Amino acid sequence: MQIPSTIIxxxxxxxxxxxxxxxxQNINLLPIDASVNAPIYDELFxxxxxxxxxxxxxxxxxxxxxxxxxxxxxxxxGDGVAIEGNLPLEIFWTAVPAVVVxxxxxxxxxxxxxxxxxxxxxxxxxxxxSEERVWGGISSGSIANEAAANTLPIDVTAMQFxxxxxxxxxxxxxxxxxxxxxxxxxxHMEAKDVIHAFWVPEFRLKQxxxxxxxxxxxxxxxxxxxxxxxxAELCGPYHGGMRSTVVVxxxxxxxxxxxxxxxxxxxxx
Amino acid sequence: xxxxxxxxxxxxxxxLQPTGWLRYFSFSVDHKVIGLQYLVCGFIFYLxxxxxxxAIRTELVSPMSDFMARDVYNQVLTMHGTIMIFLxxxxxxxxxxxxxxxxxxxxxxxxxxxxxxxxxxxxxxxxGLLLITxxxxxxxxxxxxxxxxxxxxxxxxxxxxxWILSVLLLGGSSIFGGINFIATIxxxxxxxxxxxxxxxxxxxxxxxxxxxxxxxxxxxxTLVLLSFDIIAHTGFFNPTLGGNVVVYQHLFWFYSHPAVYxxxxxxxxxxxxxxxxxxxxxxxxxxxxxxxxxxxxxLGLIVWAHHMFTSGTPPWMRLFFTIATAFIAVPTGxxxxxxxxxxxxxxxxxxxxxxxxxxxxxxFVLGGITGVALAQVPFDIHVHDTYxxxxxxxxxxxxxxVFVIFAxxxxxxxxFTGRMLNENLGRLHFALTxxxxxxxxxxxxxxxxxxxxRRVAEYDxxxxxxxxxxxxxxxxxAISTLPFLWNVIQSAIxxxxxxxxxxNALTPEWLTSSPPPVENWTGEAPLVEEPYGYGVPVxxxxxxxxxGRDLWSSGK
Numbered sequence: 001m002q003i004p005s006t007i008i009x010x011x012x013x014x015x016x017x018x019x020x021x022x023x024x025q026n027i028n029l030l031p032i033d034a035s036v037n038a039p040i041y042d043e044l045f046x047x048x049x050x051x052x053x054x055x056x057x058x059x060x061x062x063x064x065x066x067x068x069x070x071x072x073x074x075x076x077x078g079d080g081v082a083i084e085g086n087l088p089l090e091i092f093w094t095a096v097p098a099v100v101v102x103x104x105x106x107x108x109x110x111x112x113x114x115x116x117x118x119x120x121x122x123x124x125x126x127x128x129x130s131e132e133r134v135w136g137g138i139s140s141g142s143i144a145n146e147a148a149a150n151t152l153p154i155d156v157t158a159m160q161f162x163x164x165x166x167x168x169x170x171x172x173x174x175x176x177x178x179x180x181x182x183x184x185x186x187x188h189m190e191a192k193d194v195i196h197a198f199w200v201p202e203f204r205l206k207q208x209x210x211x212x213x214x215x216x217x218x219x220x221x222x223x224x225x226x227x228x229x230x231x232a233e234l235c236g237p238y239h240g241g242m243r244s245t246v247v248v249x250x251x252x253x254x255x256x257x258x259x260x261x262x263x264x265x266x267x268x269x
Numbered sequence: 270x271x272x273x274x275x276x277x278x279x280x281x282x283x284x285l286q287p288t289g290w291l292r293y294f295s296f297s298v299d300h301k302v303i304g305l306q307y308l309v310c311g312f313i314f315y316l317x318x319x320x321x322x323x324a325i326r327t328e329l330v331s332p333m334s335d336f337m338a339r340d341v342y343n344q345v346l347t348m349h350g351t352i353m354i355f356l357x358x359x360x361x362x363x364x365x366x367x368x369x370x371x372x373x374x375x376x377x378x379x380x381x382x383x384x385x386x387x388x389x390x391x392x393x394x395x396x397g398l399l400l401i402t403x404x405x406x407x408x409x410x411x412x413x414x415x416x417x418x419x420x421x422x423x424x425x426x427x428x429x430x431x432w433i434l435s436v437l438l439l440g441g442s443s444i445f446g447g448i449n450f451i452a453t454i455x456x457x458x459x460x461x462x463x464x465x466x467x468x469x470x471x472x473x474x475x476x477x478x479x480x481x482x483x484x485x486x487x488x489x490x491t492l493v494l495l496s497f498d499i500i501a502h503t504g505f506f507n508p509t510l511g512g513n514v515v516v517y518q519h520l521f522w523f524y525s526h527p528a529v530y531x532x533x534x535x536x537x538x539x540x541x542x543x544x545x546x547x548x549x550x551x552x553x554x555x556x557x558x559x560x561x562x563x564x565x566x567x568l569g570l571i572v573w574a575h576h577m578f579t580s581g582t583p584p585w586m587r588l589f590f591t592i593a594t595a596f597i598a599v600p601t602g603x604x605x606x607x608x609x610x611x612x613x614x615x616x617x618x619x620x621x622x623x624x625x626x627x628x629x630x631x632x633f634v635l636g637g638i639t640g641v642a643l644a645q646v647p648f649d650i651h652v653h654d655t656y657x658x659x660x661x662x663x664x665x666x667x668x669x670x671v672f673v674i675f676a677x678x679x680x681x682x683x684x685f686t687g688r689m690l691n692e693n694l695g696r697l698h699f700a701l702t703x704x705x706x707x708x709x710x711x712x713x714x715x716x717x718x719x720x721x722x723r724r725v726a727e728y729d730x731x732x733x734x735x736x737x738x739x740x741x742x743x744x745x746x747a748i749s750t751l752p753f754l755w756n757v758i759q760s761a762i763x764x765x766x767x768x769x770x771x772x773n774a775l776t777p778e779w780l781t782s783s784p785p786p787v788e789n790w791t792g793e794a795p796l797v798e799e800p801y802g803y804g805v806p807v808x809x810x811x812x813x814x815x816x817g818r819d820l821w822s823s824g825k
Contacts, residue, residue, distance in 0.1 A: 195580070
């Protein structure tokens with residue numbers, strides 16, 4: 001008995017969706033996560049990876065099937081069927097991508113909000129009126145409530161071809177970034193010469209460091225360890241070598257490092 | 270190419286233009302000669318750009334910077350990008366096929382402005398020569414094809430200025446071409462031929478030319494300002510003099526994002542010509558295809574800031590550009606589904622032209638999916654300026670445009686030369702290119718996600734193996750050029766004669782001799798009202814049926 005093609009299509013569609021979801025859940029293409037917003041990022045990645053896999057495998061399957069099923073055999077000399085269009089079908093495949101794209105857009109907006117990306121909106125307005133405008137990407141808190149959130153401020157200077165980290169609270173100057181796990185950190189970044197970019201893959205964060213335009217980046221590290229800081233913007237011949245390390249430490253270990261290196265009296269911190 | 274002149278062309282009076290092989294080196298005003306000049310010239314630059322890509326992949330075989338000096342590496346990557354975009358893809362998908370095909374498609378004997386057309390082509394070789402010799406004379410530019418200040422202001426000035434001059438010449442060439450295409454498509458149509466009867470490539474070229482004319486002048490103006498900053502020490506983009514470096518990025522991407530569509534829209538048009546012929550079916554959804562091209566043109570102009578999500582853009586801007594960018598997927602998706610529907614139920618000849626077109630579909634769908642992902646700000650913030658982006662745009666411009674260029678060469682070579690290419694060599698070329706390409710750029714997605722930035726000569730040793738796989742793919746792609754070159758040269762001399770219309774195609778360029786005479790038709794230009802009138806009606810469809818049109822189009 002012939003199985004109706006609608007049922008076959010339905011089954012293929014279900015297999016495709018389930019397969020895509022399995023791929024999204026089980027294939028991990030990202031490095032380990034080490035900041036509060038990294039797991040949020042990974043959620044978005046999973047959704048995008050799932051949708052992408054379903055679409056790609058589906059279209060690839062359709063294409064390969066067509067090429068095999070409708071290939072010209074040796075004894076065929078005629079043309080195919082003269083179908084010039086099908087309006088309902090075209091409306092369908094206009095609507096489906098539109099809905100998917102809209103869903104992805106709204107979802108990623110929500111993700112971006114949870115990562116703190118929308119925070120500088122208010123901050124921008126306030127700072128715009130004052131002398132200096134600070135630009136930021138991901139920012140889990142504005143400067144005004146930094147003290148309240150016990151945020152650790154660090155000044156970052158990027159230059160050809162190194163990052164310099166300055167801890168204003170302890171007057172520490174370091175080539176490595178030491179941060180305590182679980183405490184929000186705000187980087188105030190400035191470039192001396194050309195554009196650089198501060199990127200920590202394990203934090204899923206990147207922010208350009210722009211000469212003449214201070215930028216700001218906030219994050220909360222979670223997982224102790226040593227992670228690379230990578231310059232991601234072409235900045236000259238040694239761009240590939242412009243790397244540093246962020247050391248995420250347990251709060252006690254970090255306190256010890258801080259106190260050992262602080263050049264002002266410990267009691268003030 | 271060949272020199273065949275059909276009997277009709279031989280005229281007793283002395284000709285104003287050279288007629289033999291010399292015409293390909295002359296200031297010819299024949300659109301077909303100019304088209305082939307663009308194609309061959311572009312391909313030579315493609316080989317040079319490919320050589321540079323090979324140098325990059327060789328450097329990246331090991332995590333140390335050991336193959337070339339670091340500043341040379343930056344010069345090489347700058348030249349690779351500039352050559353591939355401005356000297357290969359843009360001139361070939363627009364200039365080469367546009368010049369060759371558009372006058373046929375509108376039923377004209379030449380382009381609207383033949384001399385401007387020749388000027389546009391002859392700007393390219395000096396510009397390319399200038400760019401390449403700058404490496405030997407002064408040292409080439411080393412700030413990437415994006416030339417972001419302040420890096421472009423602080424790197425050696427001579428190379429950067431030559432780079433700017435070269436890109437200005439190429440931009441001028443592109444604008445001349447764009448004006449010419451718009452005028453030809455809108456004003457030189459054969460009487461009786463309506464806009465909605467034009468082959469799809471005309472619509473693609475109309476949309477592309479609008480983008481060229483609207484956005485290229487912005488790039489030219491930006492580069493002139495940048496050159497002032499370099500030579501005259503003005504402060505437009507120099508932060509130490511109060512300039513703003515991010516303004517440059519806005520201006521640059523206002524051209525350079527549409528540039529992506531300048532590279533892929535014509536490719537979309539070419540695929541729309543190739544698929545119906547080899548699938549023996551009408552192009553599915555002609556009208557929606559036209560509207561989606563125009564939608565892509567419009568959206569393409571308002572998405573530029575998605576290249577700058579990490580450089581400090583206000584949140585509202587990020588939101589706007591995310592949504593606008595992601596929505597380009599809708600008209601693009603329509604086109605891809607329409608192509609799949611064109612194949613569905615066809616009588617598909619699995620020849621090199623069709624295989625390259627299908628390779629394009631596969632690669633571009635993957636590049637499009639990663640493109641929608643990259644449009645999402647939070648996603649982009651992690652992978653911006655990494656190998657993920659390198660993989661994404663190579664899937665678009667190589668997997669997309671370059672695959673279509675090869676498909677088009679296989680499809681129109683019989684028209685260009687009057688001879689057929691060898692199919693087996695063509696399929697070998699396809700297999701090597703497709704495997705090599707995916708081996709080279711597929712793994713780069715992972716590299717980017719895991720922490721390898723782009724434009725680096727040295728990298729974290731944990732990425733060594735994946736980089737070596739990628740380099741092996743690049744080697745395969747280099748090898749894949751050999752059967753193509755052999756095929757094209759050998760077939761031009763000794764390929765089997767193609768006849769006028771080997772594919773039984775209906776578009777007007779096939780309704781004349783191969784190669785076509787000067788001024789395209791000996792008599793009046795044919796009026797083709799149904800360029801995609803293939804196929805048999807559903808009710809008459811029979812496995813052994815021959816369509817009447819097949820018989821009709823076998824001659825002229």
